[in-house]
Amino acid sequence: MGMTDVIGKICADLEVEARxxxxxxxxxxxxxxxxISCIAYPDTREKAAKLVHALDEAGIAWSPLGYGTNLLVKDGEIQRVAVSLRLLEDLLVFDGTRVHVHAGYSLPRLVNACADRGMSGIEGLAPIPGSVGGAxxxxxxxxxxxxxDAIETVDIARAGKVVTLERGEIDFSYRHSPFxxxxxxxxxxxxLKPGAPEEIKAEIQQYRKHRSATQPxxxxxxxxxxxxPGNGVTTGRIIDELGLKGMTHGGATISPLHANFIVTDGSAQAGDIFSLIDVIRTRVAEERGIDLELEVEVWE
Ligand SMILES: Cc1cc2nc3c(=O)[nH]c(=O)nc-3n(C[C@H](O)[C@H](O)[C@H](O)COP(=O)(O)OP(=O)(O)OC[C@H]3O[C@@H](n4cnc5c(N)ncnc54)[C@H](O)[C@@H]3O)c2cc1C
Structure with missing residues (x-):
């Protein structure tokens, strides 16, 4: 059986939608x-855990796919299965000042729902597009x-099962999790902690307004x-000082509004973005002696 047939069989056996x-x-x-070879959409957590275990067992490459807001995927053929949790039941469970949410849920929607209930602690995350799992x-x-800072537990897939980890077991750092x-x-x-809905919403509004003014x-x-790079220095500022804002390769441009953003038009190829990344990295290394680390995740 070829890889496509194996993926088809695994998804069919588990009743997981596969595109x-x-x-x-x-x-x-x-x-x-x-x-990409396939995007699979399990509709329960249990199926999701079984799916990735079966793919592992069959030696088939797979990656979690959130809303793709931090992803740079190469051009050409990508031989793997992306596992999307968008079709998990749209469920938020509130329990006092706790909220339980599945990983396919939208982060901005979660922040809004908590604000409506007077639950404070994540309002600064409101302008971040993407899913809870990606976050x-x-x-x-x-x-x-x-x-x-607000996480109490994380449920993950392990050996075909749903396993709950306590926050103390998980070593988070700046833009990094151990997963x-x-x-x-x-x-x-x-x-979270109790707060006044109107105050929380006002704070969220302020963050969103600030975003629209400073980012594309x-x-x-x-x-x-x-x-x-740390020490209070921002990469956007360094790139700006090197005069790289507005540089364009194909359909990709270093944003004139915020130099740490690359923006694309409909014609852009991933290769255009990779070449701008190379230019920025080389110039920053040569002129500032800093080895920039990517924040975006790359699928090659
Ligand atoms: C306009 C704009 C502004 C942004 N501002 C911010 C910001 O202020 N702060 C910030 O931190 N980020 C920011 N981001 C980046 C991005 O929104 C976040 O990193 C977001 O949390 C990514 O979520 P996602 O669902 O889109 O993940 P994806 O882009 O789909 O995936 C990102 C990575 O997470 C993995 N992943 C996704 N889902 C899961 C899962 N369920 N389990 C395990 N791994 C998973 C993927 O495999 C991939 O490696 C911004 C992006 C944009 C477009």
Whole structure:
């Protein structure tokens, strides 16, 4: 049996929807990337855990796919299965100041739902597009908030089962979680604190307004391309000082509004973005002696 048949059989046996040969430009906010063998959509956590275990056992490469807002996928053929949790039941469970949510849920929607209920602790994450699972994997953060700060437990897939990890067992750091590319986050429980809904919503509004003024939020991008190097220095500032804003390769441009963003038009190839990344890295290394680390995740 070829790889495609094996994937088809695994998905059929588990009753998981499988869509073959999908263009990743439709699943990433950069609107680039080649064609992936399959995107699988389990509709329960249990099926998701069994699916990735079966793929592992069969030696088939797979990757978790959130909303593609931090992903740079290569051009051409991508031989792997992307596992999307978008079809998991749309469920938020509130329990006092705790909320339990599945990994396919939208992070901005979660923040809004908590604000409506007067639950505070994640309002700074409101402008971050993407799924809850992607936010956990990236330890997404902004405006002094990080998702890790509110996490009580994380459910992940292990050996075909759903396993719950306590926050103390998970070593988060700046834009980093210990979860490997072969681990699937299925859900989280957050511990929040009570607050006044109107105040929380006002704070969220302020963050969103600040974003629209300082970042190209209406263009195709993946947010910041590089991590900040530390010591309070921002990568955007360094790239700006080197005069690289506005540089264009093919359909990709270093944003004139925020130099750590690469924005694309409909014609862009992933290769255009990779070549801008090379230029930035080389110039920053030569002129500032800093080895920039990517913040975006690359699928090659
Ligand atoms: C305009 C804009 C602004 C942004 N601003 C910010 C910001 O302020 N702060 C910030 O931190 N980020 C920011 N981002 C980046 C991005 O939104 C976050 O990293 C987000 O958390 C990614 O979520 P996602 O669902 O889109 O993940 P994806 O892009 O789909 O995936 C990212 C990585 O997470 C993995 N992953 C996805 N789901 C799971 C899962 N269930 N289990 C395990 N791994 C998983 C993927 O395999 C991949 O490695 C911004 C992006 C854009 C486009």
């Amino acid at each position: 073959r040969n999908q263009p990743m430009r439709h699943f990433t906010s950069l609107k680039t990337g080649g064609v 956990v994997k990236m330890n997404a953060g902004s405006h002094g908030y990080e998702i890790a 490997t590319s072969r681990e699937l986050v299925l859900g989280i429980t957050l511990q 939020v209406r263009d195709n991008s993946a947010g910041c391309i590089f991590k900040n």
